[in-house]
Amino acid sequence: SDLDALKAAWADFNQTWQYIQWLKVGPILEESRLFRVQFWPDANNAVGRGIDNLLILQETITSEIVASQNVGAQGIPALEKLLFSDTAETSMLSASNAEKRCEAVVAISQNLKNISSTVYQGWISTDGNYIAQLTEGNGDFSSRKDAVEEVVTNWLEQIERTKDEKMLEPLALNSPGIPTIIEFTMSNQSVPSIKTNAQSFVDIYTAKGGHGFDDILNGFLEQPSIATQMQEKVDAANAAAALLTEDYKALLADDAGRQQITDAIQKLRELRDLLTADFVQATDINIGFNSNDGD
Numbered sequence: 007s008d009l010d011a012l013k014a015a016w017a018d019f020n021q022t023w024q025y026i027q028w029l030k031v032g033p034i035l036e037e038s039r040l041f042r043v044q045f046w047p048d049a050n051n052a053v054g055r056g057i058d059n060l061l062i063l064q065e066t067i068t069s070e071i072v073a074s075q076n077v078g079a080q081g082i083p084a085l086e087k088l089l090f091s092d093t094a095e096t097s098m099l100s101a102s103n104a105e106k107r108c109e110a111v112v113a114i115s116q117n118l119k120n121i122s123s124t125v126y127q128g129w130i131s132t133d134g135n136y137i138a139q140l141t142e143g144n145g146d147f148s149s150r151k152d153a154v155e156e157v158v159t160n161w162l163e164q165i166e167r168t169k170d171e172k173m174l175e176p177l178a179l180n181s182p183g184i185p186t187i188i189e190f191t192m193s194n195q196s197v198p199s200i201k202t203n204a205q206s207f208v209d210i211y212t213a214k215g216g217h218g219f220d221d222i223l224n225g226f227l228e229q230p231s232i233a234t235q236m237q238e239k240v241d242a243a244n245a246a247a248a249l250l251t252e253d254y255k256a257l258l259a260d261d262a263g264r265q266q267i268t269d270a271i272q273k274l275r276e277l278r279d280l281l282t283a284d285f286v287q288a289t290d291i292n293i294g295f296n297s298n299d300g301d
Contacts, residue, residue, distance in 0.1 A: 024202040028164030032136040033128030039121050041077040052078030060110045067109040069116035090192035159294040168203045169274040183258030196254040204247035208240045229288045239277040246270040
Protein backbone atom coordinates (compact mmCIF):
# COMPACT_ATOMS: atom_id res chain seq x y z
CA SER A 7 0.00 0.00 0.00
CA ASP A 8 2.92 2.36 0.66
CA LEU A 9 4.29 1.62 -2.79
CA ASP A 10 0.88 2.27 -4.35
CA ALA A 11 0.71 5.62 -2.57
CA LEU A 12 4.19 6.48 -3.79
CA LYS A 13 3.27 5.59 -7.37
CA ALA A 14 0.22 7.84 -7.11
CA ALA A 15 2.37 10.70 -5.79
CA TRP A 16 4.80 10.19 -8.67
CA ALA A 17 1.91 10.34 -11.16
CA ASP A 18 0.64 13.58 -9.58
CA PHE A 19 4.09 15.13 -9.78
CA ASN A 20 4.48 14.03 -13.39
CA GLN A 21 1.12 15.48 -14.43
CA THR A 22 2.04 18.80 -12.82
CA TRP A 23 5.30 18.72 -14.76
CA GLN A 24 3.52 17.83 -18.03
CA TYR A 25 1.35 20.92 -17.66
CA ILE A 26 4.40 23.23 -17.61
CA GLN A 27 6.76 21.05 -19.67
CA TRP A 28 6.27 23.41 -22.62
CA LEU A 29 7.77 26.50 -20.98
CA LYS A 30 11.52 26.55 -21.58
CA VAL A 31 12.66 29.91 -20.31
CA GLY A 32 14.32 31.09 -17.13
CA PRO A 33 15.55 29.04 -14.19
CA ILE A 34 14.52 25.65 -15.63
CA LEU A 35 17.22 26.06 -18.30
CA GLU A 36 20.03 26.69 -15.83
CA GLU A 37 22.30 23.86 -14.66
CA SER A 38 20.60 21.39 -17.05
CA ARG A 39 17.49 21.38 -14.84
CA LEU A 40 15.14 20.74 -17.76
CA PHE A 41 16.88 17.44 -18.55
CA ARG A 42 17.45 16.60 -14.90
CA VAL A 43 13.69 16.73 -14.29
CA GLN A 44 12.90 14.59 -17.32
CA PHE A 45 15.45 13.15 -19.71
CA TRP A 46 13.41 11.89 -22.64
CA PRO A 47 13.64 10.66 -25.39
CA ASP A 48 16.38 8.38 -24.10
CA ALA A 49 17.85 6.65 -27.16
CA ASN A 50 21.04 5.56 -25.36
CA ASN A 51 19.48 4.20 -22.13
CA ALA A 52 20.95 6.99 -20.01
CA VAL A 53 18.22 6.39 -17.42
CA GLY A 54 18.95 2.69 -17.08
CA ARG A 55 22.71 3.24 -16.89
CA GLY A 56 22.27 6.05 -14.41
CA ILE A 57 20.18 3.90 -12.08
CA ASP A 58 22.65 1.02 -12.33
CA ASN A 59 25.47 3.38 -11.35
CA LEU A 60 23.53 4.55 -8.31
CA LEU A 61 22.66 1.05 -7.14
CA ILE A 62 26.27 -0.15 -7.09
CA LEU A 63 27.42 2.65 -4.81
CA GLN A 64 28.67 1.44 -1.44
CA GLU A 65 27.84 4.67 0.38
CA THR A 66 24.33 5.82 1.19
CA ILE A 67 22.72 7.44 -1.84
CA THR A 68 21.87 11.08 -1.13
CA SER A 69 20.28 13.84 -3.19
CA GLU A 70 23.72 15.45 -3.46
CA ILE A 71 25.10 12.27 -5.00
CA VAL A 72 22.13 12.05 -7.37
CA ALA A 73 22.64 15.68 -8.45
CA SER A 74 26.21 14.84 -9.44
CA GLN A 75 25.20 11.91 -11.67
CA ASN A 76 24.25 11.96 -15.35
CA VAL A 77 20.88 13.55 -16.05
CA GLY A 78 19.23 10.19 -16.72
CA ALA A 79 19.56 9.17 -13.08
CA GLN A 80 18.04 12.30 -11.62
CA GLY A 81 14.40 12.71 -12.51
CA ILE A 82 10.93 11.50 -13.36
CA PRO A 83 11.97 8.65 -15.74
CA ALA A 84 14.44 7.26 -13.20
CA LEU A 85 11.73 7.14 -10.54
CA GLU A 86 9.36 5.47 -12.98
CA LYS A 87 11.90 2.74 -13.71
CA LEU A 88 12.44 2.10 -10.01
CA LEU A 89 8.83 2.34 -8.80
CA PHE A 90 7.03 0.48 -11.57
CA SER A 91 9.47 -2.35 -12.25
CA ASP A 92 7.60 -5.58 -11.49
CA THR A 93 10.06 -8.40 -12.07
CA ALA A 94 11.25 -10.29 -9.01
CA GLU A 95 14.83 -9.10 -9.56
CA THR A 96 13.97 -5.41 -9.86
CA SER A 97 10.79 -4.88 -7.84
CA MET A 98 10.93 -2.46 -4.93
CA LEU A 99 9.33 -5.18 -2.81
CA SER A 100 11.29 -8.29 -3.76
CA ALA A 101 14.65 -7.34 -5.27
CA SER A 102 17.73 -8.50 -3.39
CA ASN A 103 18.88 -4.87 -3.29
CA ALA A 104 15.45 -3.48 -2.36
CA GLU A 105 16.91 -1.37 0.44
CA LYS A 106 19.35 0.26 -1.97
CA ARG A 107 16.50 0.91 -4.39
CA CYS A 108 14.60 2.64 -1.60
CA GLU A 109 17.63 4.81 -0.94
CA ALA A 110 17.69 5.76 -4.62
CA VAL A 111 13.97 6.59 -4.68
CA VAL A 112 14.26 8.85 -1.62
CA ALA A 113 17.35 10.59 -2.99
CA ILE A 114 15.95 11.12 -6.50
CA SER A 115 12.71 12.43 -5.00
CA GLN A 116 14.63 14.89 -2.86
CA ASN A 117 16.65 15.93 -5.90
CA LEU A 118 13.44 16.69 -7.80
CA LYS A 119 12.11 18.63 -4.82
CA ASN A 120 15.35 20.64 -4.68
CA ILE A 121 15.22 21.43 -8.39
CA SER A 122 11.54 22.38 -8.18
CA SER A 123 12.14 24.66 -5.21
CA THR A 124 15.09 26.36 -6.93
CA VAL A 125 13.06 26.97 -10.09
CA TYR A 126 10.12 28.30 -8.09
CA GLN A 127 12.34 30.65 -6.08
CA GLY A 128 13.87 31.89 -9.29
CA TRP A 129 10.45 32.93 -10.63
CA ILE A 130 8.78 34.59 -7.65
CA SER A 131 8.93 38.35 -7.14
CA THR A 132 10.35 38.07 -3.63
CA ASP A 133 13.41 36.11 -4.80
CA GLY A 134 14.85 35.72 -8.31
CA ASN A 135 11.92 37.61 -9.84
CA TYR A 136 12.20 36.06 -13.30
CA ILE A 137 8.52 36.86 -13.69
CA ALA A 138 9.55 40.51 -14.06
CA GLN A 139 11.98 39.71 -16.87
CA LEU A 140 9.27 37.88 -18.78
CA THR A 141 6.52 40.44 -18.28
CA GLU A 142 8.71 43.51 -18.73
CA GLY A 143 10.79 42.10 -21.57
CA ASN A 144 14.22 42.69 -20.06
CA GLY A 145 17.10 40.54 -18.82
CA ASP A 146 16.99 37.50 -21.08
CA PHE A 147 14.70 39.37 -23.47
CA SER A 148 15.32 42.42 -25.64
CA SER A 149 11.71 43.60 -25.40
CA ARG A 150 8.22 42.54 -24.38
CA LYS A 151 7.61 41.45 -27.95
CA ASP A 152 10.72 39.27 -27.77
CA ALA A 153 9.38 37.67 -24.59
CA VAL A 154 6.03 36.94 -26.25
CA GLU A 155 7.79 35.48 -29.27
CA GLU A 156 9.78 33.16 -27.03
CA VAL A 157 6.62 31.99 -25.27
CA VAL A 158 4.87 31.31 -28.58
CA THR A 159 7.95 29.46 -29.86
CA ASN A 160 7.91 27.29 -26.73
CA TRP A 161 4.21 26.63 -27.30
CA LEU A 162 4.82 25.60 -30.90
CA GLU A 163 7.71 23.34 -29.89
CA GLN A 164 5.48 21.51 -27.41
CA ILE A 165 2.74 21.06 -30.01
CA GLU A 166 5.33 19.54 -32.34
CA ARG A 167 6.81 17.40 -29.59
CA THR A 168 3.43 16.06 -28.51
CA LYS A 169 2.44 15.38 -32.10
CA ASP A 170 5.69 13.80 -33.26
CA GLU A 171 7.65 12.30 -30.38
CA LYS A 172 4.70 11.32 -28.21
CA MET A 173 2.37 10.03 -30.93
CA LEU A 174 3.56 9.93 -34.55
CA GLU A 175 6.86 8.12 -33.96
CA PRO A 176 5.44 5.42 -31.63
CA LEU A 177 2.51 4.95 -34.04
CA ALA A 178 4.91 4.03 -36.84
CA LEU A 179 3.46 2.64 -40.06
CA ASN A 180 1.86 -0.52 -38.79
CA SER A 181 0.48 -2.21 -35.68
CA PRO A 182 1.73 -2.63 -32.95
CA GLY A 183 3.75 0.53 -33.49
CA ILE A 184 6.88 1.04 -31.40
CA PRO A 185 5.73 0.89 -27.77
CA THR A 186 9.33 0.83 -26.49
CA ILE A 187 9.77 4.52 -27.36
CA ILE A 188 6.62 5.94 -25.76
CA GLU A 189 7.15 8.53 -23.07
CA PHE A 190 6.30 6.20 -20.18
CA THR A 191 6.76 2.52 -20.93
CA MET A 192 6.08 1.12 -17.45
CA SER A 193 3.60 3.35 -15.61
CA ASN A 194 0.86 3.70 -18.24
CA GLN A 195 1.13 7.47 -17.93
CA SER A 196 1.76 8.27 -21.61
CA VAL A 197 -1.89 8.96 -22.48
CA PRO A 198 -2.61 11.03 -19.32
CA SER A 199 0.49 13.07 -20.15
CA ILE A 200 -0.69 13.73 -23.72
CA LYS A 201 -4.08 14.79 -22.35
CA THR A 202 -2.42 17.20 -19.93
CA ASN A 203 -0.27 18.62 -22.74
CA ALA A 204 -3.39 19.19 -24.86
CA GLN A 205 -5.18 20.92 -21.98
CA SER A 206 -2.17 23.18 -21.50
CA PHE A 207 -2.50 24.33 -25.13
CA VAL A 208 -6.03 25.55 -24.39
CA ASP A 209 -4.88 27.31 -21.24
CA ILE A 210 -1.90 28.94 -22.96
CA TYR A 211 -4.27 30.44 -25.51
CA THR A 212 -6.91 31.61 -23.03
CA ALA A 213 -4.68 32.23 -19.97
CA LYS A 214 -7.26 30.10 -18.12
CA GLY A 215 -9.82 32.87 -18.39
CA GLY A 216 -7.31 35.67 -17.78
CA HIS A 217 -5.94 38.09 -20.35
CA GLY A 218 -4.93 35.58 -23.00
CA PHE A 219 -4.13 35.54 -26.67
CA ASP A 220 -7.85 35.24 -27.32
CA ASP A 221 -8.42 38.63 -25.66
CA ILE A 222 -5.50 40.18 -27.55
CA LEU A 223 -6.87 38.99 -30.88
CA ASN A 224 -10.43 40.02 -30.11
CA GLY A 225 -9.99 43.24 -28.20
CA PHE A 226 -6.65 44.74 -29.13
CA LEU A 227 -5.98 43.51 -32.67
CA GLU A 228 -9.64 43.30 -33.72
CA GLN A 229 -9.16 39.87 -35.31
CA PRO A 230 -12.26 37.99 -34.10
CA SER A 231 -12.21 35.51 -36.98
CA ILE A 232 -8.69 34.31 -36.19
CA ALA A 233 -9.48 34.35 -32.48
CA THR A 234 -12.43 32.06 -33.11
CA GLN A 235 -10.45 29.75 -35.37
CA MET A 236 -7.68 29.46 -32.79
CA GLN A 237 -10.19 28.66 -30.07
CA GLU A 238 -11.75 25.99 -32.27
CA LYS A 239 -8.36 24.43 -33.03
CA VAL A 240 -7.10 24.27 -29.44
CA ASP A 241 -10.47 22.90 -28.30
CA ALA A 242 -10.49 20.30 -31.09
CA ALA A 243 -6.97 19.15 -30.25
CA ASN A 244 -7.92 18.88 -26.58
CA ALA A 245 -11.10 16.97 -27.40
CA ALA A 246 -9.25 14.51 -29.64
CA ALA A 247 -6.68 13.85 -26.91
CA ALA A 248 -9.45 13.38 -24.35
CA LEU A 249 -10.84 10.49 -26.42
CA LEU A 250 -7.64 8.46 -26.13
CA THR A 251 -8.07 5.47 -23.84
CA GLU A 252 -5.53 4.96 -21.08
CA ASP A 253 -3.59 1.90 -22.28
CA TYR A 254 -1.29 3.37 -24.91
CA LYS A 255 0.29 0.08 -25.93
CA ALA A 256 -3.17 -1.35 -26.60
CA LEU A 257 -4.04 1.73 -28.66
CA LEU A 258 -0.93 1.29 -30.78
CA ALA A 259 -1.79 -2.33 -31.50
CA ASP A 260 -5.49 -1.88 -32.27
CA ASP A 261 -6.91 -0.47 -35.52
CA ALA A 262 -9.53 1.63 -33.75
CA GLY A 263 -6.93 2.82 -31.26
CA ARG A 264 -4.50 3.75 -34.00
CA GLN A 265 -7.26 5.79 -35.60
CA GLN A 266 -7.79 7.65 -32.32
CA ILE A 267 -4.08 8.52 -32.24
CA THR A 268 -4.14 9.51 -35.93
CA ASP A 269 -7.11 11.80 -35.30
CA ALA A 270 -5.32 13.46 -32.37
CA ILE A 271 -2.21 13.96 -34.50
CA GLN A 272 -4.28 15.57 -37.26
CA LYS A 273 -5.92 18.01 -34.84
CA LEU A 274 -2.49 19.06 -33.58
CA ARG A 275 -1.32 19.52 -37.17
CA GLU A 276 -4.26 21.82 -37.83
CA LEU A 277 -3.48 23.81 -34.68
CA ARG A 278 0.18 24.02 -35.68
CA ASP A 279 -0.68 25.22 -39.17
CA LEU A 280 -3.00 27.97 -37.94
CA LEU A 281 -0.54 29.04 -35.25
CA THR A 282 2.39 29.35 -37.67
CA ALA A 283 0.39 31.18 -40.34
CA ASP A 284 -2.65 33.31 -39.52
CA PHE A 285 -1.92 33.66 -35.80
CA VAL A 286 1.66 34.92 -36.16
CA GLN A 287 0.64 37.20 -39.02
CA ALA A 288 -2.21 38.72 -37.03
CA THR A 289 -0.03 39.27 -33.97
CA ASP A 290 3.01 40.39 -36.03
CA ILE A 291 5.40 38.13 -34.17
CA ASN A 292 8.19 35.88 -35.38
CA ILE A 293 8.64 32.25 -34.44
CA GLY A 294 12.13 31.73 -33.04
CA PHE A 295 14.52 28.81 -33.30
CA ASN A 296 12.69 25.50 -32.91
CA SER A 297 14.79 23.21 -30.71
CA ASN A 298 12.76 20.21 -31.92
CA ASP A 299 14.23 20.53 -35.41
CA GLY A 300 17.50 18.93 -34.32
CA ASP A 301 19.60 21.58 -36.10
